[in-house]
Amino acid sequence: MSTPSPTQQSAEPRPAKVVIAPDSFKGTATAQQAAQWLGEGFREIVRDADIRLTPMADGGEGTSELFEGERITLPTTDAAGRLTEATYTFDAATSTAFIDIAAASGLPAVADTPVPLTGDTYGTGVLIADAQTRGATRIVLGLGGSATVDGGTGILVALGANPLDARGYQLRPGGGALKDIADLDTAKVNIPAGAVDWVLLTDVSAPATGEAGAAAVFGPQKGAGPDDVELLEQGLAALCRVAGIDPATPGMGAAGGAAIGITWLSTLLHGDASHVTLVPGARVVAESNGLAKALEGASLVITGEGRFDEQTAGGKVAATVLELAKEAGVAAAVAAGSFGAQPGAGTIAVSLPAIADPAEQLRRAGAEIAVAYLSTSTVQG
Known part of the structure; x- marks a missing residue:
């Protein structure tokens, strides 16, 4: 019988490296909380797991707080025009402001009384103007979770560019009035704020108009009925004509077409759209937080979101994490409040249990994922 070498004697199975990279669960848990609670649940089953928390976002609620910088809070208005406070991140070292459109103009604040037309x-826009006065020359704007379908015209008004009807009167706020747009008054435009470099983080690849556009797909989620959807569709089409924007551009429908107004303003001030970059938000966040590197040598990556459905594939966090996992050859799991579609073959899918405590929901989901992982993996952590 041979004697094991010193190397063989000292070799021990390495703990499973598990990367946890969820989105926020809207109104329930931030991405950081979701990652922590999923990790706690996983470790209840696999006690020596090497857990790496890498909270994610895709341009929706919670994106700006994942970037480094000072958190700035100031008074502004919500989507219904009511006074509120909103927070964004300003990184003085790079002169960059990270702003979520959901912070001031998000759906949760008006969920009880939706304002799809107004x-x-x-x-x-108030946050954007404030950031520029602090020295921001680059705005990274997350286009997810908005309550609006106004084509970004509210931002334009805040920056001094006013939409007008054929008589020269300023339009009422909201997408419901946009069908009457004939021009945009730039006499009082805030040139320094409009002339920044824009990085627009999309959470969907939807165009501005059409069957897959902002009004048809996302209008109903913001409270729009069938007649409202048609009115909003007409308004976005009219805005694109006046602004000279191709409505078929992928991502132009994110946040109710907010990129339409921003692209028009930047093009007006620079002569072309070269200072506007429209990119999938989840990929940008993944590059910023080092997710791809974290996946090196990982045994499993866990992601999650409130609902996993057909829209997930359009640029949401879960789809992006699953793509990165496939590229890295890492097993994957998804925890979701509900599933309207199923992730690919071989991906563990776990629904959150129907209990009131969000922390306990996610811990139990993490534990269930661990059990499923152990049953299919040769790495017994």
Whole structure:
């Protein structure tokens, strides 16, 4: 019988490296909380697991807080025009402001009384103008979770560019009035704020108009009925004509078409759209937080979101994490409040249990994922 070498004697199974990279669960848990609680649940089953928390976002609620910088809070207005406070991140070292359109113009603030026709993004424009006065020359704007379908005209008004009808009167706020747009008055435009470099983080690849556009797909989620959807569709189409924007551009429908107004303003001030970059938000966040590197040598990655459905594939966090996992050859799991579609073959899918405590929901989901992982993996952590 041979004697094991010193190397063989000292070799021990390495703990399973598990990367946890969820989105926020809207109104329930931040991405950081979701990652922590999923990790706690997983470790209840696999006690020596090497857990790496990498909270994610895709341009929706909670995106700005994942970037480094000072957190700035100031008074502004919500999508219904009511006074509120909103927070964004300003990184003085890079002269960059990270702003979520959901912070001021998000759906939760008006969920009880939706404003699909009259809601606007003016409050987000206030944050943008404030960031520029602090020295921001680059705005990274997350286009997810808005309550509006105003084509970004609220932002334009906050920056001094006013939409007008054929008689020269300023339009009422919101997407419901946009069908009457004939021009945009730039006499009082805030040139320094409009001329920043824009990085627009999309959470969907939807165009501005059409069957897959902002009004048809996302209008109903913001409280729009069938007649409202048609009115909003007409308004976005009219805005694109006046602004000279191709409505078929992928991502132009994110946040109720907010990129339409921003792209028009930047093009007006620079002569072309070269200072506007429209990119999938989840990929940008993944690059910023080092998710791809974290996946090196990982045994499993866990992601999650409130609902996993057909829209997930359009640029949401879970789809992006699953793509990165496939590229890295890492097993994957998804925890979701509900599933309207199923992730790919071989991906563990776990629904959150129907209990009131969000922390306990996510811990139990993490534990269930661990059990499923152990049953299919050769790595017994």
